[in-house]
Amino acid sequence: MENPQTIAELGELGLLERLFRYCPGDVIGDDGAVVALPPGRHLVVTTDVLVEGVHFSDRTTAPADVGWRAVAANLSDLAAMGATPEGITVGLSLPGHTPLAWVEGLYQGMADCLNRWGGVVLGGDLCRADAVSVAITALGSVAPQRALYRSRAQPGQAIVVTGYHGLSRAGLELLLHPEWGTGVAQADRDRWIAAHQKPRPRLDAIAALWEVLGTDAEAGAIAAMDSSDGLANAVLHLCRASGVGAALQAVNLPLERALVDWVGRSQALDWCLYGGEDFELVLCLPRAQAEALQVVLGPDCAIVGETTVATEVELWLSDGGAPEVLSFNQGFQHFG
Amino acid sequence: MENPQTIAELGELGLLERLFRYCPGDVIGDDGAVVALPPGRHLVVTTDVLVEGVHFSDRTTAPADVGWRAVAANLSDLAAMGATPEGITVGLSLPGHTPLAWVEGLYQGMADCLNRWGGVVLGGDLCRADAVSVAITALGSVAPQRALYRSRAQPGQAIVVTGYHGLSRAGLELLLHPEWGTGVAQADRDRWIAAHQKPRPRLDAIAALWEVLGTDAEAGAIAAMDSSDGLANAVLHLCRASGVGAALQAVNLPLERALVDWVGRSQALDWCLYGGEDFELVLCLPRAQAEALQVVLGPDCAIVGETTVATEVELWLSDGGAPEVLSFNQGFQHFG
Numbered sequence: 001m002e003n004p005q006t007i008a009e010l011g012e013l014g015l016l017e018r019l020f021r022y023c024p025g026d027v028i029g030d031d032g033a034v035v036a037l038p039p040g041r042h043l044v045v046t047t048d049v050l051v052e053g054v055h056f057s058d059r060t061t062a063p064a065d066v067g068w069r070a071v072a073a074n075l076s077d078l079a080a081m082g083a084t085p086e087g088i089t090v091g092l093s094l095p096g097h098t099p100l101a102w103v104e105g106l107y108q109g110m111a112d113c114l115n116r117w118g119g120v121v122l123g124g125d126l127c128r129a130d131a132v133s134v135a136i137t138a139l140g141s142v143a144p145q146r147a148l149y150r151s152r153a154q155p156g157q158a159i160v161v162t163g164y165h166g167l168s169r170a171g172l173e174l175l176l177h178p179e180w181g182t183g184v185a186q187a188d189r190d191r192w193i194a195a196h197q198k199p200r201p202r203l204d205a206i207a208a209l210w211e212v213l214g215t216d217a218e219a220g221a222i223a224a225m226d227s228s229d230g231l232a233n234a235v236l237h238l239c240r241a242s243g244v245g246a247a248l249q250a251v252n253l254p255l256e257r258a259l260v261d262w263v264g265r266s267q268a269l270d271w272c273l274y275g276g277e278d279f280e281l282v283l284c285l286p287r288a289q290a291e292a293l294q295v296v297l298g299p300d301c302a303i304v305g306e307t308t309v310a311t312e313v314e315l316w317l318s319d320g321g322a323p324e325v326l327s328f329n330q331g332f333q334h335f336g
Numbered sequence: 337m338e339n340p341q342t343i344a345e346l347g348e349l350g351l352l353e354r355l356f357r358y359c360p361g362d363v364i365g366d367d368g369a370v371v372a373l374p375p376g377r378h379l380v381v382t383t384d385v386l387v388e389g390v391h392f393s394d395r396t397t398a399p400a401d402v403g404w405r406a407v408a409a410n411l412s413d414l415a416a417m418g419a420t421p422e423g424i425t426v427g428l429s430l431p432g433h434t435p436l437a438w439v440e441g442l443y444q445g446m447a448d449c450l451n452r453w454g455g456v457v458l459g460g461d462l463c464r465a466d467a468v469s470v471a472i473t474a475l476g477s478v479a480p481q482r483a484l485y486r487s488r489a490q491p492g493q494a495i496v497v498t499g500y501h502g503l504s505r506a507g508l509e510l511l512l513h514p515e516w517g518t519g520v521a522q523a524d525r526d527r528w529i530a531a532h533q534k535p536r537p538r539l540d541a542i543a544a545l546w547e548v549l550g551t552d553a554e555a556g557a558i559a560a561m562d563s564s565d566g567l568a569n570a571v572l573h574l575c576r577a578s579g580v581g582a583a584l585q586a587v588n589l590p591l592e593r594a595l596v597d598w599v600g601r602s603q604a605l606d607w608c609l610y611g612g613e614d615f616e617l618v619l620c621l622p623r624a625q626a627e628a629l630q631v632v633l634g635p636d637c638a639i640v641g642e643t644t645v646a647t648e649v650e651l652w653l654s655d656g657g658a659p660e661v662l663s664f665n666q667g668f669q670h671f672g
Contacts, residue, residue, distance in 0.1 A: 013664065029486060029487065029573075029577050030416075030417060030485050030486050030487075030561075030577075031382055031412075031413035031414075031416035031417055031486075031561060031562055032380045032381055032382035032413050032414060032416070032417040032419065032474075032476070033380070033381050033382070034378050034379070034380055034417065034478065034480070034483045035378060035379040035380070035381060036378045036379075036480065037373065037378070037379055042370050042371060042372045042373070043370070043371040043372075043373055043379060043475070044368045044369070044370050044371070045368055045369050045371060045423075045425055045458055045459060045473075045475060046367055046368035046369070046425075046459060047425040047426070047427050047459055047460055047461050047471075047473060048427070048461050049427040049428070049429055049461045049462075049463045049471060050463075051429055051463055051464065051465045053466075054463060054464050054465065055463070076367075077367035077368050078367075078368060080366075080367035080368070081366060081367055081368040081370065083368065087381075089381055089382075089383040089473050090383070091383050091384070091385040091427065091471035091473070092385070093385055093387055093469055122381055123381060123382060123383055124383055125383050125384050125385045125471075126385075127385045127386075127387055127390060127391070128387070128390055129387045129390065129467065129469060130389075130466065130467055131465065131466055131467070133429055133465060133469060133471075135383075135385060135427035135461075135469075135471030137381075137383060137425050137427070137473035138368075139379070139381060139475075140368070142370065144370070144372065147370045149366050150365060150366050150367075151365065151366075225366075225367055226367055237365075241365050241366075328349065
């Protein structure tokens, strides 16, 4: 066909040739890609699957944003492990009627995110399916003594959260219900929609961490996780993995003023804790280090509470009553 | 629920807990897994997506066989690169009504294949979807001077094929049409069905190659690819990547006698060349080395022809007429 519009018209080999443009030449055309990791570093691997209708829809997400988000979600996991991105593989399931422009948009978004944060497309697989899904595996590298785990928190550490939370959820609501946002300033609206469509993996926060701790520092008793499934979920996982509890102060949670003004404090708090997809980091570390990190990362980095010898994660509201006990059940459940 | 039957009843966290049993303890519960590669070796990465209704169906494939095949297909790609398996990640899309027993069967099959050939489950992702799909990324390691590429073939080399071809297709036909196989001996039938359901990645052939070439040998001008998309497809890819042609002798193609007896020589030849999913290896290497490799691998390893300075892949039939020119168009096309 002279003017291919769908991937069925283009055929598998034709589509592959188009997609090879997004890969470095030396990884194309073999059964696998060979990657030299930096000397002395360990491999870090993580994987995420995005499914049309579950994780994205044409209503709210352009193909380039699907690609960006898919890569950003994986790079966020690498950041949470303290790793530097090396590359990704892409397992792509597509209906035959998918427009070529959609697939090229997807790859352009992935390439843009990789160009911004590091890593290349190392390979992939294409297959036919009734719905679009994008399975990405991200590969990173880390000096083994600087790998970050969820299980390293100790009681009495500060809990640091990078970035405001709830913004991705706010952006999604604005995309689904534009009429709700008539009273929202254009700059806020744009920023929240960007938080949803083009999240930034916080690799910069890891660089800042080592800048604060010094060139010879090791991860030691620092615990980390990303907040992709919600801030509450991340704190709960860190505590469970480390065998500690946590006391969080609601007044210290990273809420954007404009968001509170729009939806009220209670709704903003709910989105902050349970909205998910903010792709920020939650770290547990000694308070002096936490305060130094906060200075480097700036005002949207918050110390939200501390780890405890208890087993529960308590949220202290500012009205002085009994704390709320947070649980996984309130959080994001794919099969709920 | 006391007796969970579907993953919707079990919930995501409950399912994850079941699946963690198939992972080593030290890779569970973080945003990624940390892997130490053997010193001096490079990473090799490859990925494959299997979709229900396209790559497998409940009619022909038990869940444990879906798991085995998915892993075997990826390990076959690692073998084609000359790599040793280190581990896999699994991106699993599932409808909520999927029986738990199906998912556990899938993981058991993957674990069995990894136990047999090497590697562990390093991580994964679960998500809800309307159809089952399994996206596997396999990670291996290779001494860089022993990595095998498709582009290294030179004119005048022998083309070696491990194993009989067409057996996986024969097994599939027997599963779809049991009545066709009434004249087939039980042992043949079982072997062909096993070739389809539980293919063996030819990691042993790579070990044999280095045994033949010696401990200090390097890959040099050896080219390799697996035959997952068919023997003809593999030869065509090797030739295109290396800028050579090939002359194949039909009489030397690895056909099983019993298969020819069952379906006739013409059909057996078609399945041998285009049937696909045999997961054997095709190598181009100097003739003396090829003959030595054949001695080690035994009678089902064949020298099927040689590379040429031409650009075409010619198949010489035994009747002495003009050769057939093979092309990709006859092969397996996912979006055709």
